Amino acid sequence: MSAGEAVPILVSTNSDDRVLVHSVLGQSLASDSSAEDISLVPEVAFEPTLDSPGINRESQPLLGGLDVSYNQFPDDPTFSDLVWQAEVAIDNGIFPERISQGSSGSYFVKNPTGKIIGVFKPKDEEPYGRLNPKWTKWMHKLCCPCCFGRSCLIPNQGYLSEAAANLVDAKLNLHIVPKTKVVKLVSETFNYPRIDRQKARMKRAIMEQFPNVGLRFNRIGLPPKIGSFQLFVDGYKDADYWLRRFEVEPLPTRMAQKFQLQFERLVVLDYIIRNTDRGNDNWLIKYDQPSIVSNNVNGITQMEATDTVDWNLVQLPEITIAAIDNGLAFPYKHPDSWRAYPYHWAWLPQAKVPFSRETRELVLPLLGDMNFVQDLCDDLHLLFKQDKGFDRGLFERQMSVMRGQILNLTQALKDGKSPVQLVQMPAVVVEKRVEKSQGQHTSRFLSFTQRFQDKSPFFSWC
Numbered sequence: 360m361s362a363g364e365a366v367p368i369l370v371s372t373n374s375d376d377r378v379l380v381h382s383v384l385g386q387s388l389a390s391d392s393s394a395e396d397i398s399l400v401p402e403v404a405f406e407p408t409l410d411s412p413g414i415n416r417e418s419q420p421l422l423g424g425l426d427v428s429y430n431q432f433p434d435d436p437t438f439s440d441l442v443w444q445a446e447v448a449i450d451n452g453i454f455p456e457r458i459s460q461g462s463s464g465s466y467f468v469k470n471p472t473g474k475i476i477g478v479f480k481p482k483d484e485e486p487y488g489r490l491n492p493k494w495t496k497w498m499h500k501l502c503c504p505c506c507f508g509r510s511c512l513i514p515n516q517g518y519l520s521e522a523a524a525n526l527v528d529a530k531l532n533l534h535i536v537p538k539t540k541v542v543k544l545v546s547e548t549f550n551y552p553r554i555d556r557q558k559a560r561m562k563r564a565i566m567e568q569f570p571n572v573g574l575r576f577n578r579i580g581l582p583p584k585i586g587s588f589q590l591f592v593d594g595y596k597d598a599d600y601w602l603r604r605f606e607v608e609p610l611p612t613r614m615a616q617k618f619q620l621q622f623e624r625l626v627v628l629d630y631i632i633r634n635t636d637r638g639n640d641n642w643l644i645k646y647d648q649p650s651i652v653s654n655n656v657n658g659i660t661q662m663e664a665t666d667t668v669d670w671n672l673v674q675l676p677e678i679t680i681a682a683i684d685n686g687l688a689f690p691y692k693h694p695d696s697w698r699a700y701p702y703h704w705a706w707l708p709q710a711k712v713p714f715s716r717e718t719r720e721l722v723l724p725l726l727g728d729m730n731f732v733q734d735l736c737d738d739l740h741l742l743f744k745q746d747k748g749f750d751r752g753l754f755e756r757q758m759s760v761m762r763g764q765i766l767n768l769t770q771a772l773k774d775g776k777s778p779v780q781l782v783q784m785p786a787v788v789v790e791k792r793v794e795k796s797q798g799q800h801t802s803r804f805l806s807f808t809q810r811f812q813d814k815s816p817f818f819s820w821c
């Protein structure tokens with residue numbers, strides 16, 4: 360089939376018949392009010408306590424002038440509590456700390472005891488984050504968005520990409536992306552323009568001089584920032600570290616098999632979301648090295664285990680992957696060249712192994728079901744549309760790329776291909792159209808068209 364040729368493939372799902380129930384974000388994110396608006400909302404002071412973990416806090420105005428409907432996830436009280444802990448910590452002067460190695464504004468968020476519990480990435484500290492959303496939307500339409508740096512990505516929506524990666528991960532039961540949601544936080548340690556800091560100083564001065572008037576302001580006085588909040592995972596190291604170690608000290612066979620399954624999940628995720636930034640510094644590995652537990656008179660002794668050890672006698676060690684830094688995914692078109700944004704895992708020896716039966720059984724029943732794929736797109740729509748710069752046309756293009764990736768992946772899994780063979784497949788988009796049928800009863804149908812990208816991706820081992 361030649362490049363650019365259009366092939367109708369999947370026809371006639373009556374979208375009206377489908378029940379669409381989505382709870383991914385909770386209603387709390389539906390609000391459209393800006394950080395600036397929120398900072399003007401009158402506040403009353405309160406003393407936070409650690410034993411008020413945010414279950415029933417409608418009556419307790421939060422720090423930072425946050426609308427109390429934010430940062431609450433009725434379907435996920437554990438996550439709500441975690442963000443609550445971060446808010447209490449900030450209110451007690453334990454501020455998020457900027458991650459030094461980060462390329463953009465990323466912060467380690469702590470709980471009241473100072474323990475790191477999350478990674479927060481404010482939208483307006485992403486590259487080009489300071490641009491007016493309306494202006495960027497206008498620019499998207501007028502010129503090609505690739506003027507804004509990384510081609511083929513919608514700028515300034517990295518925080519949504521982070522949360523969306525977690526959504527895809529959860530829907531496919533991959534369990535490799537630490538839980539990530541969109542929240543609002545305020546902290547003195549965030550990067551604020553001078554004008555915001557001046558306003559905050561003025562508010563604090565008023566608070567000191569006229570406590571009654573000051574009650575109208577939040578304690579910090581700075582506007583809250585919207586961004587992605589990702590659970591911090593303990594005990595993990597950059598993949599680069601462990602991959603180097605595995606080169607000189609190969610994993611025991613059973614561990615290598617476990618690692619292979621985790622690795623395949625990373626491939627599935629990255630391929631579907633078309634991650635353009637999966638270097639080996641953007642995924643983490645946790646490896647609790649094996650230890651043999653043997654009893655002796657003094658109690659328990661730990662010994663080094665080798666490949667020859669009977670693994671039934673030892674505590675089976677764990678090896679797990681965490682896919683972090685998913686902010687540069689969900690492109691609205693395929694990168695012009697595969698080489699520009701390769702999946703770096705494709706160079707690993709694990710990528711040459713055909714996908715396992717376990718991975719096929721995990722994802723094929725879902726990915727092969729067009730209702731599942733449509734649900735996924737609908738859930739992503741709910742997430743993405745909350746951004747002020749949301750553009751329906753660009754979103755549909757993002758979904759066309761994603762459906763194309765899913766189509767390729769499904770085929771690769773069915774054909775028993777390896778990740779390397781997967782990334783060699785020609786890039787495809789699957790475009791959706793809503794059509795009306797002219798019969799006795801007029802009804803709406805979804806039709807999908809498969810289209811190959813002009814330039815085939817090109818892979819080499821250099």
Ligand SMILES: Nc1ncnc2c1ncn2[C@@H]1O[C@H](COP(=O)(O)OP(=O)(O)O)[C@@H](O)[C@H]1O
Nearest residue numbers: 458461462463465478537589590591592683684
């Ligand atoms: N969820 C997480 N759990 C544990 N460590 C993390 C997590 N997210 C990021 N890190 C650590 O912070 C570093 C920078 O985070 P990253 O998400 O890559 O930010 P940036 O977008 O600035 O590159 C990572 O290399 C990793 O060491």
Ligand SMILES: [Mg+2]
Nearest residue numbers: 461640641684
């Ligand atoms: Mg990174």
